[in-house]
Amino acid sequence: EAAVTQSPRNKVTVTGGNVTLSCRQTNSHNYMYWYRQDTGHGLRLIHYSYGAGNLQIGDVPDGYKATRTTQEDFFLLLELASPSQTSLYFCASRPQGAETLYFGSGTRLTVL
């Protein structure tokens, strides 16, 4: 069973704050993804990566940076957080050659 672990589970910050969301997968999957989930919008892709050092822009990248430091670790950075970034964030991974995504349990971010 693929394991994707996100931290923290919950995070509260203020407008203009600096936030890093972490994701680790332990199955050596090549692909990793960051999504945000909002009522009325479903899941939207922020950034994704094919492997360590690789970054690809998703559909809603504004205000977000990402970094893939290793095969296992994928980080989402909000350098100047805004209330519009209050959301539930999911990380997911996928092995090459397969279409199935494996999701973490999510990080709920509140920007006051």
Added chain:
Amino acid sequence: AQSVTQPDARVTVSEGASLQLRCKYSSSGTPYLFWYVQYPRQGLQLLLKYYSGDPVVQGVNGFEAEFSKSNSSFHLRKASVHWSDSAVYFCVLSAGAGNTGKLIFGLGTTLQVQP
């Protein structure tokens, strides 16, 4: 443009009743279609997937889905629901050619199973 529509935001059924959750898709190429489920306070989990072949695909926990190219649909069904099936169900379309894995999510259908 590729898209996924789940016309029912919320469905309520009684325990033991049959279920159908509707999904319509639009795709310029061969669609890869999925149903994912999200239980409260958890991430999404794969229920089933369709790539090709038999249009009726079986998934976990007694779920199945039927692909229809003529109707551009991929409806999810279950013969008899249990209270533990209460969750949000997402119909998902694979948009990437080759293996980018970019997925297009429907907005989800919240299923409430009443005792």
